[in-house]
Amino acid sequence: MTGGSRGIGAAICRRLAKLGFAVLVNYARSADAAESVVAEIRAEGGIAAAAQGDVGCNEDRQRLLAAALREFGRLDVLVNNAGITSVGRRDILEATEESWDAVLDTNLKGPFFLSQIAAKEMIHLIRAGIIPEGYIINISSISAFAVSTNRGDYCISKSAIGMMTKLFAQRLADERIFVHEVCPGVIESDMTAPVKEKYDRLIAEGLWPIRRWGSPEDVASAVGAIVSGTFSFSTGNCFLVDGGFHVRTL
Ligand code: NAP
Numbered sequence: 001m002t003g004g005s006r007g008i009g010a011a012i013c014r015r016l017a018k019l020g021f022a023v024l025v026n027y028a029r030s031a032d033a034a035e036s037v038v039a040e041i042r043a044e045g046g047i048a049a050a051a052q053g054d055v056g057c058n059e060d061r062q063r064l065l066a067a068a069l070r071e072f073g074r075l076d077v078l079v080n081n082a083g084i085t086s087v088g089r090r091d092i093l094e095a096t097e098e099s100w101d102a103v104l105d106t107n108l109k110g111p112f113f114l115s116q117i118a119a120k121e122m123i124h125l126i127r128a129g130i131i132p133e134g135y136i137i138n139i140s141s142i143s144a145f146a147v148s149t150n151r152g153d154y155c156i157s158k159s160a161i162g163m164m165t166k167l168f169a170q171r172l173a174d175e176r177i178f179v180h181e182v183c184p185g186v187i188e189s190d191m192t193a194p195v196k197e198k199y200d201r202l203i204a205e206g207l208w209p210i211r212r213w214g215s216p217e218d219v220a221s222a223v224g225a226i227v228s229g230t231f232s233f234s235t236g237n238c239f240l241v242d243g244g245f246h247v248r249t250l
Pocket of ligand 1: 002003004005006007008009026027028029030031033053054055056081082083084106139140141142183184185186187188189190191192
């Protein structure tokens with residue numbers, strides 16, 4: 001579980017633990033937050049361990065995979081959740097390469113290459129009869145299809161996750177590894193704290209049909225349903241958790 005220390009990732013960790021999965025709670029910097037997610041899961045009788053690692057860094061990705069196998073001896077699910085928004089939220093005419101590199105490394109390169117090494121391990125585990133099937137869940141965003149001209153790099157990273165999901169879904173279906181994208185709308189977390197007032201107003205005005213903020217638990221419910229095998233003849237899907245934002249009206 002990448003980016004499990006806070007927000008949406010922390011909620012997914014709790015949900016997976018409730019479903020009986022042992023959870024590796026990855027974080028980049030927030031060791032205390034990750035340890036408290038682990039403590040919460042253990043207090044409920046679940047199994048969890050924290051693991052530091054920057055998903056944008058190859059060595060760290062290898063280390064995370066090794067930690068999951070060392071701690072639990074198996075890998076059934078990879079959730080690519082870790083993500084950052086555009087640095088400085090600059091208009092695309094003023095956007096910087098520094099922000100581009102940071103956002104694309106974390107939001108796209110990390111998930112792609114982590115999926116690659118995780119999938120190879122899952123194939124081995126399935127063929128050895130250690131796990132019955134595998135799941136890779138990519139946390140994308142409505143920013144994959146809705147334009148924000150002050151977060152161009154973020155939108156592009158999430159749009160590319162859609163194609164990445166289809167590529168891995170196609171490649172891995174014969175191996176019994178199912179790959180899906182979950183597209184949250186605007187969810188209350190540290191990431192959206194700086195734009196809280198703006199969205200309070202827009203939600204009240206009806207920006208999407210279900211007039212409330214999304215919660216991290218809303219996203220965790222979707223991930224939980226997928227990895228529970230609810231969608232047994234599906235792969236490469238995009239599950240929208242967006243309060244109906246995608247519905248166009250006249
Ligand atoms: P958040 O509250 O800012 O939490 C981000 C998480 O990602 C933290 O656990 C953070 O770890 C981790 N992280 C950041 N960079 C990392 C890196 N390089 N390597 C490993 N972990 C890293 O964000 P959130 O709102 O929960 O968002 C989670 C995901 O949902 C992101 O992919 C985001 O794009 C997507 N999403 C969010 C919304 C929304 O409205 N909030 C909407 C659509 C999609 P540390 O705690 O160590 O920093």
